Amino acid sequence: MTIRVVIADDQELVRSGFSMILDAQPDITVVAEAGDGEAAVAAVREYRPDVALLDIRMPTMDGIEAARRICADTGSRVIMLTTFDQDDYIYEALYAGASGFLLKDVRRDDLVHAVRVVSAGDSLLAPSVTRQIIAGITGRHRPGATRLPDTPDARLGVLTTRERETLRLLGRGLSNAAIAQTLVVSEHTVKTHVSNVLTKLGLRDRAQAVICAYETGLITAGES
Template identity: 45%
Template sequence: MSAAAGGPLRVLLVDDDPMVRSALRMVLGGPGDIAVVGEAADGEEAVAVAAATAPDVALVDVRMPRRDGISAAREITAAGGTRVVVLTTFGEDEAVLAALRAGADGFLLKDTPPAEIVAAVRRAAAGEPVLSPDVARRLIGRAVGGAGSRDVVPGAPAGDDERRRRALRSLSRLGEKEREVAVAVGRGLPNADIGELLSMRTATVKAYVSRVMAHLEVDNRVQVAIVVHDAGLV
C-alpha cells in the first residue's frame, strides 16, 4: 500500500555498495512510517525495480556500473509517481546538477546524519526540496554560471545571455506574488520559511509553488530554483 493510500512511505534504495544499502535500510526501517520496498545495484536495475515496486521515493547513487544514476533518475521521474533524491559526495557537483535538471528532487550526502535522512525522505515524498540552502546556492550557482557547467548539464543553453533571456521570458508569466515565491524557492527555503518571510500560510505557499511550477512548465522546486538563478534574481 502506498503513502497516498495511508500506508508507509515506499522507498527504493539504489547503490552499488551493499554496505551503503544495508545502512540505509537500517536507518529508514526505524521510524515505522517508511518501508524499503526494493534495492538495486545499478541504474539499469533501478529502472526495472522502480517500475515493479512503484516507490514514493528513490534514493539513487550517482556513479554506478552498467548505468549511472543520472540517466536512471531521468527515466524514473519521467514515468511519474516517484520522487528521486540523489546520493552523492561533495566531489560530484557536475553530476548532481545534471541529475537535478533531469528531474531529481534534490540530493543527500552519504554522510548525512540518520535523522536527517529520514526527514529528507519524508520531505521529498511531500514535494519539499531536499537541499540545504547553502549547498543549494553553491550547486545551482555553478549550474547557471560556473566553469564547465554547460558541458555537464544536459539541455543547457549555449551561453549565459541566452540562459538569462530564456529564464526571464519564463518568469514573465508569473504574477508579483508568484514571482516572490519563486525567488524564495530559488534561495532554497522550505515552505514554512517562505510563509514566514512573505506572511503567508504554509498551505497558501504550497498552492503558490504549484502554480509557479505550472507557469514555468517545470516538474519540481529545484528546477524552479534553477530558472530563478538563470535569471540572475538570486
C-alpha cells in the same frame, strides 16, 4: 500514509544498511533494492515508489542516467547518493531531476529526514548550498546537460505578480515560513502560490523552481 522506497547501490552492505534504517521507521517501507542503474529503473517502473535512492556510480547505467529516466517517466522522486562531495555531481543530479543529494556517510536521522522531506514534495538543499550550487549551474553550459522542460523564460508570463515574487524567494532558498513572513501572508497562502508556480511552469519540485529562478534571470547569482 506509508512512504515507499527503492534503494539502488552496487554495494550490498550499503543497500542493506540503508534498508534496515528505513524499514525500521513506522511510515517508511523499502519495496525493492537494485545493484545497478538498469535494475533501479526497472524496479521503479514496477513498484512505483514515492522515493528512489540512487548511487551516482553504478555499473551498467550510472545513477545520473537512471535519475533522468526515472524522473522522465515516473512520478517517483529521486535522492542521489555518493561518497564524493563534488559540484559536478550535484549539477548533473539536479539537471537530471533529482530532489535531493546526500553523502553515503549521512547520519541515520538525516537519511530518514531526507526521505520524508523529498516524499512530501520538497527539495533537500539548504539555502546557502542552494545559492552556491545554482550560481554555478547558471554559469555552466555543459554539452548533454538535461535542461528544464521547454523554455522557462517565455513562460514566466503565466505567473501572477505574487507568484513571480514567490518564485524569486524560492530561488533565494527561503522556506515557506520565511516566504510567508517576507510577503506578510499565511503559510497556507504560500503553499498555494508555490503549488501554482510548479504547476504553471511544469516543474517537478522546489529544486527545479530554484534553478528556474536563476536561469530566467528572475534573480541573480549575487542576490542574497
